[in-house]
Amino acid sequence: MLKLLRYLKPYRTAVTLVLVLIFLQSLSSLYLPYLMSNIVDVGVVKGDIPYIIKIGGFMLLVTIIGGICAIFAGLFASKASAGFGQILRSKVFTHVENFTLHEFDQIGTSSLIVRTNNDIMQVQQLVNMMLRMMVMAPLTAIGGIIMAVYTDAKLSLIIVVVMPVLGLAIYAVLGRGISLFRVMQEKVDILNRVLRENLTGIRVIRSFGRTPYELHRFDAANLDLTDTSVRVYKIMAALMPMMMLIINLSTLAILWFGGIRINDGAMQVGNLMAFIQYVMQIMFSVMMVSMMAFMIPRGQASAVRIHEVLQMVPEISDPISEKMTGETRGDIEFRDVTFSYPGAQEPALAHLSFHIHAGETTAIIGGTGSGKSTLIHLIPRFYDIDSGSILVDGVDVREMSQAHLRAKIGFVPQKAVLFSETIAQNIRYGNENSTDEEVRKAAEVAQAYEFIATMKNGFDSVIAQGGANVSGGQKQRLAIARALVRKAEVYIFDDSFSALDFKTDANLRAALKKEVAGATVILVAQRVSTVMDADRIIVLDDGKLAGIGTHKELMNSCSVYREIVESQLSEEEIA
Template identity: 60%
Template sequence: MKNLLTYIKPYKWQVGLVLLLTLGGILLELYLPTLMADVVDIGIVNGDIGYILQIGVWMIVCSILAVVLTVAVTFFASKVALGFGRDIRRKLFVHVEHFSLQEYDKIGAASLITRTTNDIKQVQDVVNMMLRMMTRAPLMLVGGIILAISRDAVLSLIFLAALPVLGGAIWLISRRAIPLFSELQKKTDRLNLLLRETLIGTRVVRAFNRVSFEKARFNEANQQFRDTGIRVNRILASMFPVMMIVMNYTNIAIVWFGAIRINAGEMQVGNLMAFLQYAMMILFSLVMLSMAFVMIPRAQASARRINEVLQMTSDIQDPDEVAEGSDKRGVLTFKHVTFRYPGAEKPALESVSFEAKPGETTAIIGSTGAGKSTLLQLIPRFYDVENGSIEIDGVDIRALAQQTLRHKLGYVPQKASMFTGTIAANIRFGNEEISDEEVMAALETAQAGEFVRERENGIHAEIAQAGANLSGGQKQRLSIARALARKPQIYLFDDSFSALDYKTDAKLRQALKETTAEATILLVAQRVSTVVDADQIIVLDEGKVAGIGTHEELLSNCGVYQEIVASQQSEEESA
């Protein structure tokens, strides 16, 4: 929690103003019982109507000023808390954006969403409460005790019995509630995870008639969240009856012993009334502190989760001394590259070596799980190699700044990702400076021009969230157009033609030859027809290179490639 509170520094003058206004408001509130005591002991006892009216006017003025100061405290405290929450949320988002895929996999998208929203909201609320209540309650407690003692020191001994009872109750309740807050946040993570999975995979869930199963899974997690929440709230609910009992019995004791002292002539009625007011202020300040003690542990649990993300550093960092890359060439070289996913027993890639040159198409083919997509993901440094090196124009990509490296690449992922906005905005995602004509040219090359023109507003037509109003083939073609608009040195196509029919596939490959004649192309594919015209084909088998060569060469000397070709020919014949 302390680490996060450093983000309040930009608002220190506003925090100081809140403290000053809070102090002024409390002094006015503490002054009111004294004025009331004077009205009773002087004005009413002596029958002095003028004095009563005079003090009454002062009480009204003090009350109005106290209300104004309280409103100002609320305004500035809320402003500080909301600004604090915004700053942490921005810091967390920017920090997460620099994570490698390894860190994403470790925490999980659902948990990151919870930490960026719910957890930050918990901390933000506690900061707001601390500024409004944690500063107010101690000042009111100390001021109330001092003024109560000044009114009647003997009667103040009642607090020696009341305060320990109230403090002990708060401690016991907080001790039981604190462990449940962390558990509640984990249950929130679980709910978010299940909800996210079900929404993303809704087509699969319905296609396999698993709606009932998903309902049962979600209901179980929801029930666990509810049960934990009920346990927490039951514990917290017991706090307020305990407080009310202590406060009421304290009031009875004050009236009882105060009446005895008045009867003995040792205390005046006005003083007793003022003492009761101060007693309520003291006890109410303890109530406010108890609420704070309840909320702070939950915020601490959230703060730990936020700090866990902020303190996590990406394994992939820019070097201290950044090498300068070439702007013209694009020779990509793999030298004995080995990579394994965290916790995996076997490497996903083992001792992979090849070279891809500008003006040539290098195709990568292999069975499912052979490591084709993994190979492509190593080039933008989504993951770093375990052994060996990947070089561009003779420079190890780990010696380049990540921004410089990725500026050289045009990456088309296996699963096309579209963003909410227009078609043009999605194409410009990789290059904001291109004109509408260049956007349309990229779409034509990607064989997307026809369906874009058919849409109302053309390239300015809206795309729904995650491209829900597009087919799989349309999303793939727009994703390819986005990479083409970037005009990089190296194109990475990760099975990007899988949703296209054979005719569109052939037309697209022909158009790419003309548009990307000077670029290096790496093409991952499942279909032999997609890679048959490549300048070189790399055959992967269980993470190892089984063969490199042209289609004809591999047909004559690579058994794995022969099996792939034979299996696809058999499928076509049977079809």
């Protein structure tokens, strides 16, 4: 938690003002019992009405000043804590943006969402309470003890007995609460994951009639979280009755022994009343700390989870000194590349060596799980390889900045992802400086202009969340348009034509050939008809290079490719 408090630095002025205002508020609350004792011992006992009015008016003034200090302290504390939360969310989001796909897999998307929203909110609330209660409580407690001893030193021995008992009670509760709150946040992660999977997969769930199963799965996660929450709050609930019992017994002891001292003439009634108020203030301070006990364990658990994210160092980082690429644009070479996913027993790709010359169209084909998508994910350096090297324009990708490398690439993923913005904004995502004419041209080449024109607002039509208001083929075409508007040196299409009919596929490939002439094009496809015309075809089999060459060359030299072709085309088409 302390490591996160450094993000309060921009609000140190507000924090300082809170401390000063809380100090003044505490002084006012400590001064009031002293004034009240004077009213009783001097004004009431002697029947001095003017004195009572005078001191009573002064008490009212002190109360108003204390109230104003409390209001402004709350205002500045809220401002500082809200700003702290904003900075922390920004830091976490910015840091997560630098994560590789491995880090996302390691923590989990659902957990990252919970940590960025729920956990930061818990810490923000804790900071707000700490700036007020955790500052006010010790000031009031210490001041109350000093004033109680000043009022009657002997009677103050009761405080010496009570305070350790209160401390032990709070420590016992906090000790058990911290670990359980961490478990509770993990249960929130699980519940969030189940909920997210249900919402994103609602079509699959309904199509297979698995709604009852998913309801059971959600209920199980929900019940698990509820049980843990009940266990935590049962422990916390035991604190308040213990506190009230101790406070009431303390008050009874003060009245008992105070009455004896008044009877002996060693103490005045006003002093006893003031002493009781000081003890109540001390107890109230301890109660404030106990109220914090409901927030500290959960806030601490959340702070640890946030710190874990901020401390995680991305596996992929930019080099200290970047090497510049040569004059060639779009030249890619794999040199004995081997790559394994974390925890995998066998490499996903093993000893791959090939050269994609600038301006060529290269197709990658192979069976399911052969490593096609993995291969193209290595070019923009989504993962780092185990051994070997990948060169783009003659420079190892590990010796280039990620921004420089990816600026060369127009990437169309296997699963088209669209954002909840207009169609124009989604296409312009590839190049924010593109003109309306360039956006329209990219849509035409991607065979998307026709269906865009039929929509009510055309390019200003808003895409629903997850692209729910467009079909799979339309998503793919918009994703292709987004890559084309980038005007990249290298275009990578990861099975990006799978949802298109044969006519649209053929028209798109014909338009692409003219539009990206001179650029390097890499196609990953399942259809042989999509890759037959490529300048070069790379055939993968179980992560290894099974063959490389043109369609005719591979038909004669590569049995894996020949099997794929024969499974898709008739003898007449092959001939």
